Amino acid sequence: MADDESLFGGVEPDAAALIAARPHLSRDADGGLMLEGVALASIARDLGTPCWVYGAGTIRRRLAEMREALDAAGLAHAHIHYAVKANDHLAILALMAAAGAGADVVSAGELGRALQAGIPAGRIVFSGVGKTLADLAQAVTAGIGQVNVESREELAMLSAVAEAAGRAVDLVIRVNPDVDAETHAKITTGKAENKFGIAWDDAEAVYAYAATLPGLRPRGLAVHIGSQILSLAPFREAYGRVADLVRRLRASGHEVSRVDCGGGIGIPYGAGAGPSLTGFAGVLADTLGDLGLDLMLEPGRWLVGPAGVLLASVVLSKQTGERRFLVLDAAMNDLVRPAMYDAWHGIVPAEATTGEPQKPVDIVGPVCETGDTFARDRLLPALGPQALVAILDGGAYGAVMSSTYNARPLAAAALVDGNRWAVISPRQEIADLWSRERVPAWLSDAAFAGA
Numbered sequence: 001m002a003d004d005e006s007l008f009g010g011v012e013p014d015a016a017a018l019i020a021a022r023p024h025l026s027r028d029a030d031g032g033l034m035l036e037g038v039a040l041a042s043i044a045r046d047l048g049t050p051c052w053v054y055g056a057g058t059i060r061r062r063l064a065e066m067r068e069a070l071d072a073a074g075l076a077h078a079h080i081h082y083a084v085k086a087n088d089h090l091a092i093l094a095l096m097a098a099a100g101a102g103a104d105v106v107s108a109g110e111l112g113r114a115l116q117a118g119i120p121a122g123r124i125v126f127s128g129v130g131k132t133l134a135d136l137a138q139a140v141t142a143g144i145g146q147v148n149v150e151s152r153e154e155l156a157m158l159s160a161v162a163e164a165a166g167r168a169v170d171l172v173i174r175v176n177p178d179v180d181a182e183t184h185a186k187i188t189t190g191k192a193e194n195k196f197g198i199a200w201d202d203a204e205a206v207y208a209y210a211a212t213l214p215g216l217r218p219r220g221l222a223v224h225i226g227s228q229i230l231s232l233a234p235f236r237e238a239y240g241r242v243a244d245l246v247r248r249l250r251a252s253g254h255e256v257s258r259v260d261c262g263g264g265i266g267i268p269y270g271a272g273a274g275p276s277l278t279g280f281a282g283v284l285a286d287t288l289g290d291l292g293l294d295l296m297l298e299p300g301r302w303l304v305g306p307a308g309v310l311l312a313s314v315v316l317s318k319q320t321g322e323r324r325f326l327v328l329d330a331a332m333n334d335l336v337r338p339a340m341y342d343a344w345h346g347i348v349p350a351e352a353t354t355g356e357p358q359k360p361v362d363i364v365g366p367v368c369e370t371g372d373t374f375a376r377d378r379l380l381p382a383l384g385p386q387a388l389v390a391i392l393d394g395g396a397y398g399a400v401m402s403s404t405y406n407a408r409p410l411a412a413a414a415l416v417d418g419n420r421w422a423v424i425s426p427r428q429e430i431a432d433l434w435s436r437e438r439v440p441a442w443l444s445d446a447a448f449a450g451a
């Protein structure tokens with residue numbers, strides 16, 4: 001992944017550099033880590049660990065920064081549709097709703113969450129390569145703002161659903177521009193061999209086909225080439241290709257009034273600067289700005305990723321052979337990104353440390369897999385049992401990708417807003433783990449017992 005150690009030229013940023021690069025993090029006079037105005041240790045004391053903490057002020061500030069960059073590039077009309085998959089907590093969605101953002105959803109569940117949090121259906125777009133008839137029916141009945149259609153087959157399904165509901169549905173055609181986003185293979189979506197979107201060469205024919213189907217109003221195009229994209233070049237290439245397609249479609253007499261530009265803007269997981277929003281907005285303006293389009297964006301990670309941390313406590317440290325291990329009470333079931341994408345996350349002490357020299361240590365969780373490793377050879381001061389650490393940049397694709405593997409309850413979560421904070425998810429109880437499971441009576445039936 002583009003954010004792995006190789007990015008740092010072998011010298012990883014230390015805790016001070018990581019904190020200095022994140023305006024929402026600071027140290028108080030005693031060395032305790034603060035998120036906005038709240039000491040993380042006080043949240044950990046109340047809620048226990050592992051525990052997610054998100055900064056509402058930080059998310060609002062990032063949303064405003066994105067808005068300003070778009071406005072400054074002359075794109076005041078561009079709409080932001082937050083990609084719910086990055087962090088679907090109701091509190092985060094309610095914050096987005098209050099800030100005027102729309103949503104990008106990919107399942108009936110995400111649609112339900114967005115509506116529940118108060119995001120109006122008309123401001124929701126529905127993406128995804130495998131929407132079922134039931135998903136589409138739910139979206140159409142709710143009055144969804146737009147469906148991003150990814151295949152001819154889906155067009156036929158959506159038309160049938162629209163007809164049955166007696167509604168006309170606005171849609172855009174998601175095209176696959178065959179552009180390399182230069183990110184991790186597992187989160188690249190805009191190459192010809194990926195499952196996403198309509199093949200570039202079929203796009204015009206599919207658009208024309210959509211215009212013939214009852215109940216459908218083709219409004220334009222959508223494109224999303226991947227996630228954690230750190231260079232602007234792939235965006236420029238993809239949006240440039242889409243602009244050409246808009247011109248060609250219009251020349252053939254089609255109405256094309258919208259382009260949904262997807263998400264994918266990366267964040268620095270280290271201490272660097274990351275892609276510039278001004279630069280990104282400039283690319284949008286250069287490529288699509290003069291076509292009189294309604295532009296839409298679907299950012300997820302950029303808005304919420306840096307705003308969250310995963311707090312964990314040290315269980316113990318041990319030495320096996322040559323390697324030193326720091327075993328945390330958080331694991332890959334909480335934050336799977338390092339195991340799944342070899343992703344690099346900053347890990348810093350959240351309380352004052354003794355100032356002993358830093359030694360390289362492998363930071364691992366208690367799950368019974370070697371992949372349950374958050375970091376290798378990380379330089380940290382000596383940390384004893386109960387010491388609190390913060391795993392940084394866990395606001396996106398953190399809690400949403402959690403599981404209860406190894407029968408580990410889902411972690412608690414808290415939302416900070418300036419100087420106040422609230423619990424937004426209590427820790428799952430052990431008994432909740434099996435509360436929806438049923439054991440058939442015949443398993444304990446005498447006739448089968450001992451079989």
Ligand code: LLP
Nearest residue numbers: 083127224227228263264298299300301397
């Ligand atoms: N729109 C569509 C159609 C998407 O598929 C995605 C993300 C987004 C928007 C938001 O992308 P973002 O701005 O967050 O990059 N679990 C992976 C990331 C998967 C992204 C999937 N699609 C990770 O932890 O890195």
